Amino acid sequence: DLGSMDILCTDKTGTLTENHLTIKNSFASDEKQLWWYAALASGLPVSSLEKDTGFNGPVWHQLSQQEQERYKNYRIIAEHPFESALRYGSLVVAQNTDAELIARGNVQEVIALCSELDASQKARITQWAQAEGNLGRRVLAFAAKKTSQEITHIDTSLEKDLHFVGLISYEDPIKATACDALAKARALGVEVKIISGDSKEVNLSLIHISE
Numbered sequence: 390d391l392g393s394m395d396i397l398c399t400d401k402t403g404t405l406t407e408n409h410l411t412i413k414n415s416f417a418s419d420e421k422q423l424w425w426y427a428a429l430a431s432g433l434p435v436s437s438l439e440k441d442t443g444f445n446g447p448v449w450h451q452l453s454q455q456e457q458e459r460y461k462n463y464r465i466i467a468e469h470p471f472e473s474a475l476r477y478g479s480l481v482v483a484q485n486t487d488a489e490l491i492a493r494g495n496v497q498e499v500i501a502l503c504s505e506l507d508a509s510q511k512a513r514i515t516q517w518a519q520a521e522g523n524l525g526r527r528v529l530a531f532a533a534k535k536t537s538q539e540i541t542h543i544d545t546s547l548e549k550d551l552h553f554v555g556l557i558s559y560e561d562p563i564k565a566t567a568c569d570a571l572a573k574a575r576a577l578g579v580e581v582k583i584i585s586g587d588s589k590e591v592n593l594s595l596i597h598i599s600e
Contacts, residue, residue: 397574401585405567410559412447413526416517417555424451426531426554429482430493432465444529444559469543473586477502477530479548481540488538491531492548496556499530503553514556521558522590528558 402408417423431438431445435457438449452460463482471478477494492499496518500511518528532551540547574581585591 394579396580396582398582398584401583401587402561405571405583406561406563408561409442410444410447410527410561412451412557413524413560414521414558415555416514420555423531423555423557424448425456426491426533427493427529427557428452428456428460429463429489430480430491430531432468432480432482435461444557447559448557466538467540467543469548475545479543481536481543483538486538488536488540489533490536490540490543490547490551491533492551493529493531496528496530499532499551500553502548502551503532504550506553510553514553518556518558518588519590521556522588523593524558525591526558526560527587527591528556530556 399405415423427448428438428445428451431441431448433441433445435449438445440446441449449457463484465480466483466488467481469479471494475494476498477492479490479492481488481490483489492502496515500506500514506514514530518530521528531554533554534551536547571581
C-alpha cells in the first residue's frame with residue numbers, strides 16, 4: 390500500500406541522475422597515457438565506445454585519431470570481470486608480441502595493487518579522490534603492467550606489482566526533476582534512502598544538492 394509507505398529506497402544512477410557522464414578532472418603524471426589505458430580497460434569494440442555515455446565513451450573521445458586506429462589492433466586474451474567484493478576488475482590485452490594487464494576500479498583497491506606507491510603517495514591519491522567525491526564526482530583508478538601473452542586466466546595472484554596510471558573523475562548531473570521529487574517525499578514524511586555503489590562522498594554530495 391503506497392499510502393502507508395514511510396521509507397523509499399531508490400537507485401541513484403539513471404534514476405536521480407542523467408547517467409550521462411563527462412570527464413571533469415584527472416590525476417596522472419602522464420595524462421595521455423591515462424586516456425590510453427582507460428580506453429583499453431573498457432574492453433569494448435569501437436562501435437560501442439563511440440556511442441557510450443558511461444565511463445568509456447568520454448575517454449574514447451580523448452584519444453587522437455591515430456590512437457583510435459591503434460586501438461583496433463588490440464585484442465582481449467583474458468578477463469577478470471568487475472567483482473563487487475573486490476571493487477575492481479581487470480583484463481589482459483595484446484598486440485603483436487606485447488601484452489598488458491590493466492586494472493580499473495575503486496581507488497583504494499587499485500592503489501593497493503601498486504607496490505611502487507609509498508604511504509605518502511597513497512595518501513595524496515586518496516585525498517585527491519575524496520576531494521573530487523565531495524564535489525559529487527565519481528572517480529575511477531587505473532593501473533597496469535606488462536605480462537605474458539600466454540595468460541588465459543586472471544586471478545588475484547596476477548593482479549599485483551602494478552604501475553599506477555592515474556585517476557579520472559566523472560560528473561553525472563542530477564536530473565532536473567529529482568530535487569523536486571525528493572522534496573515532495575520529505576514533505577510527505579517519506580524517508581528516502583539511496584542505494585548506490587558509489588563512494589560515501591558522492592552520495593552525500595547528491596543529498597546536499599537535493600536539499
